[in-house]
Amino acid sequence: MGISALTPPTQSSEILETPLEFPDNRLLVELCGEFDRNLSQIEHQLGLQIIRRGNHLALIGDGDSRARGAVILQELYERLEAGRSLEPGDIDGAIRLGTLEDEAAPRAADQLEMFQGGRVEIKTRKKIVEPRTEAQKAYVRSLMSNELAFGIGPAGTGKTYLAVAVAVNLFVEGHVDKIILCRPAVEAGERLGFLPGTQEEKVDPYMQPLYDALNDFLPGKQVNKLKEEKKIEIAPLAFMRGRTLANAAVVLDEAQNATTMQMKMFLTRLGEGSRMVVTGDRSQVDLPRGVKSGLIEAEQLLKGVDGISFNYFTAKDVVRHPLVARIIEAYDTDSPPG
Known part of the structure; x- marks a missing residue:
């Protein structure tokens, strides 16, 4: 062989x-x-x-x-x-x-046999997902070993995709009872009420990236069935207020567009038996001028807190078209300090 x-x-x-x-x-x-x-x-x-x-x-x-x-x-x-x-x-x-075998990660019982020697694999119903950079590999390990993990970096680095993959893995292996995916619908704002359709139809376009990731890992019919049974929820961040998210895999995407109060509200929803992932890109804040990003503040306040990990990506971790990495690097080089 x-x-x-x-x-x-x-x-x-x-x-x-x-x-x-x-x-x-x-x-x-x-x-x-x-x-x-x-x-x-x-x-x-x-x-x-x-x-x-x-x-x-x-x-x-x-x-x-x-x-x-x-x-x-x-x-x-x-x-x-x-x-x-x-x-x-x-x-x-x-x-x-560079190599199949690297420093072998400890294999805890709750890692779902995800770590095979140096290889990291995420098993879902439709495919096996593998990190493609060292930062991605460290990120996935972090998701499995911390109750709350942050993934921060530019678009195309797999932050959300891998977070959803891990959420699906936890669900299909029976480690959580539901999957909750959310993101701030910042672009909708006050205009949301003027859009045609039901509330779900109005916010669905803002949730589409989460649907796309989810459909990569679960058959379409199963996704629909689990949504009907409320075992999968995809909703705007505002819908999380007043809830306790227990026994769930929870992902907050585009967290740079959450306000300070929204971020605090979301983080304090964490319940028993849950895993929470927060992803965002500090360079793409769409909040009104003068409104501080909840992601940036959380990063400042929570670093060093036991049980919380921060994982960072750069243009070198972009796994889309190679040109995307060069575009990001060009913008980063041209950006003024601070």
């Missing part, structure tokens, strides 16, 4: 080469991808040249790149051996993380 180096790296005219052998040609075809696009992706990101010779691959480049490339190819091949698919995002994640 797996792949192996045929011989020690060879040297010819100062070109260093690491040859690798793959026993299953069918899996090797999947590993290479259509028109060898997967190999091209690895070559581009690691600065390698990969040459295919039958059921062998030769890695040409400096020692560090060849070593990283060999480990990444082994990880991806073993993924295929396990019967799992291989998408461009999986390759990008393997390259970012």
Whole structure:
């Protein structure tokens, strides 16, 4: 099983080469991808040249790149051996993380067998979700080991997506009785009453990103059924007032648009047996001028409180189109201090 180096790296005219052998040609075809696009992706990101010779691959480049490339190819091949698919995002994640085995995380009983050695996996009804950067991996571990966790960083870094995935995992494994997803409907404001339709129809457009994430992890019919049974709730932040959220996985998205009072109200809803995640981007506050973001204040007040974790992302953790990361970096560079 797996792949192996045929011989020690060879040297010819100062070109260093690491040859690798793959026993299953069918899996090797999947590993290479259509028109060898997967190999091209690895070559581009690691600065390698990969040459295919039958059921062998030769890695040409400096020692560090060849070593990283060999480990990444082994990880991806073993993924295929396990019967799992291989998408461009999986390759990008393997390259970012660099290696399958890292410092092994402690495996507590409440981690739902999420941590397999150094690998972090979130099992849902429709798919297995894997973090694709070290920051994402640390974030998921934090979600499983803290009753209240914050995820702060730019768009596209997986803050909400991973939080919803963990919420679904906790629910399907029976660790919580319900899932509650909410976000401030800041854009609606006073105009909400002038929109046509029922209250739910008026706020649904603002909740759509949460529906999108949820539908990635649960079959559509099941989502509808669980909504009817009130086991899944997707609602504006204001609807949380006066409630105690017990035995629930709770996610507050776009928390930078919660006011100080709204944030305090939300955080104090935490009940027995619940896990709460707050996500937001400090650079995208849509509150009226002079109104302080509840996310920013909570970050200042709650750092160091036992049982609460803060997890941060940067443009390097963006897992959307690579251009998104460059756009974020350009805006960050141009932003004035403070």
